[in-house]
Amino acid sequence: MSDQTPEEARHLLHQQYERPEQQSHVSNQDDTTAAVAGIRSRLDTLASINAANILIPGGPQERYHAIVEEAYAALGLIETQIDELRTELEYQHKRLDDIRDIALALQEGSNQ
Numbered sequence: 546m547s548d549q550t551p552e553e554a555r556h557l558l559h560q561q562y563e564r565p566e567q568q569s570h571v572s573n574q575d576d577t578t579a580a581v582a583g584i585r586s587r588l589d590t591l592a593s594i595n596a597a598n599i600l601i602p603g604g605p606q607e608r609y610h611a612i613v614e615e616a617y618a619a620l621g622l623i624e625t626q627i628d629e630l631r632t633e634l635e636y637q638h639k640r641l642d643d644i645r646d647i648a649l650a651l652q653e654g655s656n657q
Contacts, residue, residue: 577626580619587616 591613594606605612 573626577623580622583619584616584623587612587619591616 590605591609594604594609598604599606
């Protein structure tokens with residue numbers, strides 16, 4: 546975990562992942578990899594909290610709600626990128642189907 550407060554972490558995630566400029570494919574891939582690693586790390590931390598240590602002061606159990614929120618924020622990033630990939634795939638699929646249909650129609654027209 547970093548030295549950031551939960552609010553600072555959420556603000557950084559928001560600024561990093563909601564910015565309007567287009568990110569490169571590599572940048573998106575790096576961000577996704579980092580987000581998945583962050584989620585896994587937070588899940589490991591959450592899994593380490595149990596009935597025996599939840600009330601002990603000074604550990605991650607004191608801020609488990611913030612850890613959960615951080616994990617959800619990272620998951621939101623991944624979901625957004627998956628939606629963008631789905632949209633691009635659907636666009637390319639339709640575009641290529643349309644090109645094929647036009648080419649077939651032209652070919653059938655020239656065969657008559």
